[in-house]
Amino acid sequence: MTKRLAIVALVLLALYGASWPLRHSQGQDAKTPAQVVYSQNGVHIVLSASGNKVAPMKMSKFAMSLSDVEGRPIPNASVTMNLQMPRMFCGVIPTTVQSTKPGAYEAAGIPVMRGRWEAEASISIGKEHFSVTLPFDVG
Numbered sequence: 136m137t138k139r140l141a142i143v144a145l146v147l148l149a150l151y152g153a154s155w156p157l158r159h160s161q162g163q164d165a166k167t168p169a170q171v172v173y174s175q176n177g178v179h180i181v182l183s184a185s186g187n188k189v190a191p192m193k194m195s196k197f198a199m200s201l202s203d204v205e206g207r208p209i210p211n212a213s214v215t216m217n218l219q220m221p222r223m224f225c226g227v228i229p230t231t232v233q234s235t236k237p238g239a240y241e242a243a244g245i246p247v248m249r250g251r252w253e254a255e256a257s258i259s260i261g262k263e264h265f266s267v268t269l270p271f272d273v274g
């Protein structure tokens with residue numbers, strides 16, 4: 136009897152263990168990252184939402200930094216950013232982007248409704264173009 140119980144316990148434990156990757160990925164899906172880091176061709180881009188809560192119809196701010204592999208700021212980039220909801224027809228909401236210091240930018244825009252949004256930054260440095268997307272939640 137005790138042996139049988141032990142086997143049942145082992146089977147349950149194995150099932151629980153096998154479902155771990157599933158539970159883990161669900162947990163990650165439910166949360167948006169605080170920032171995205173993008174690195175390519177010697178350009179390092181960090182895009183983050185400023186402040187911890189974004190509300191609908193409120194001005195939301197985003198910060199972006201551009202640096203080279205040694206961490207030196209890259210000045211004189213051309214930066215635009217739009218806000219949009221994936222798979223919805225809320226339209227594309229432009230933001231105003233300003234450089235706060237060399238290699239640092241602040242974008243501000245107003246998401247119009249609750250839900251999952253994406254901030255899409257387009258960056259041109261000389262002849263190179265980069266695109267970085269930050270998912271964020273409004274609500």
Ligand SMILES: [Cu+2]
Pocket residue numbers: 220223224225248250
């Ligand atoms: Cu929408």
